[in-house]
Amino acid sequence: MNIWTAIKTDDTLNEDVQHGNTDYPFAYYMENIWDFDFHCMDWHWHHELEFFSTTEGTAICCAGADRLEVPAGCGMFINSGVLHRFEAQSSTWIPNIVFSPSLLAAENSLIYRKYILPLLHSGISWQFFSPKVTWQKEILDILSQIYHMQEQEEGAEFSTMRLLFNLWDILLKNLSISANSGTLPQLDHRQARLQIMMQYIHDHYQEELTLQKIADAASISKSSALQIFQTGIHCSPVSYLIQYRLAQAADLLYTTRKPVSAIALETGFTSAGYFCRKFKERYQMSPNEYRAK
Incomplete structure (x- = not known):
């Protein structure tokens, strides 16, 4: 588990930190937004995918052109390359995972081209998860299991990957993604x-x-x-x-x-x-x- 109190970026606002390592580009963070400078995780982006849940308080997430309140029990997905920021008005815990899309499949593979690229290049900046929606609750439950594994288990990589595939499968089945959206990147x-x-x-x-x-x-x-x-x-x-x-x-x-x-x-x-x-x-x-x- 990793804990930070400030967001560091380069000249393009790309987050200047390696999430995981080259062998296993996956990182888990248990963070309280209130502990960051000025109670916010300031504007940044990264190539990795991000999923988070709010377990205490209400996270305010600015992603793309949107500003959303994410209360306890809810969560979000933030796509690769999306500029985002987190704010809080009080103690707000957001366990989260950040991982490279290539963790799910090699970039030159059929699986990557067919199941990963379409969502990366779909134009979908984020997805909100509510426990009131069946498929979204399934994702929130999977995220809770992933967090628990990182906190309790040694050598949880294989079990984590199994859950990530399950999570990604649910996400793909419930988002509207164009059949040809993986052909060319949509530059913002x-x-x-x-x-x-x-x-x-x-x-x-x-x-x-x-x-x-x-x-x-x-x-x-x-x-x-x-x-x-x-x-x-x-x-x-x-x-x-x-x-x-x-x-x-x-x-x-x-x-x-x-x-x-x-x-x-x-x-x-x-x-x-x-x-x-x-x-x-x-x-x-x-x-x-x-x-x-």
């Missing part, structure tokens, strides 16, 4: 541009940034940038910029003794007063109160 250009603009903000947040500069980073218009941000992460580029600056400032408040005014300027705010006002709006406390806590 909007998500790619969103990731480019988000990374541009991460790299230049200390500078004077405008909507035009952010849009130029992805070679699109200002109106397109607004639409892509609103659809992708439900806020404007400038709002995301402010949120990111505040997160960096909070980290400096925690790790340094620099004056608040210096931190404000270092993180791109034009004045300490404006910084303090925005900080209190987001974190419900002043920068000094945050540092004291």
Whole structure:
């Protein structure tokens, strides 16, 4: 079992961690979203498939262009390459498994082409699981068995694989997937541009940034940038910029003794007063109160 308290990504927001190993690309995590920085597992994506259940609290999952509440007893599937984020308003435990599609079958095999690729390239970003729906409850029960195996058993790989095949079979039988959806990947250009603009903000947040500069980073218009941000992460580029600056400032408040005014300027705010006002709006406390806590 693995436990993390922060999400680390590369320049494309691809999660910068190996899930499992080359011999067995499967990992199990028992995580409390509340324990992560600012009670969220921030925007990231990975090539691996992800399944999770909520066992306590209510997980808020932003996946693709959607924002969903996943209460205790429910769960979700997140497809390969989908940008997503988890938030929580209180202690929220989400046991989850992350594994490579190639774990189910070799990429050059008939099984992979016929049964794995169609779902990977289906355009389905996620699937919600409710215990009130028979086939979805079956998947939730299988996930519970998989979690239990990772926590209790040594050498559970074979039994885990058996359950993963069962889970995948149920998923395929109950999702509407086009017969030719596995032929060509459906590239999500909007998500790619969103990731480019988000990374541009991460790299230049200390500078004077405008909507035009952010849009130029992805070679699109200002109106397109607004639409892509609103659809992708439900806020404007400038709002995301402010949120990111505040997160960096909070980290400096925690790790340094620099004056608040210096931190404000270092993180791109034009004045300490404006910084303090925005900080209190987001974190419900002043920068000094945050540092004291």
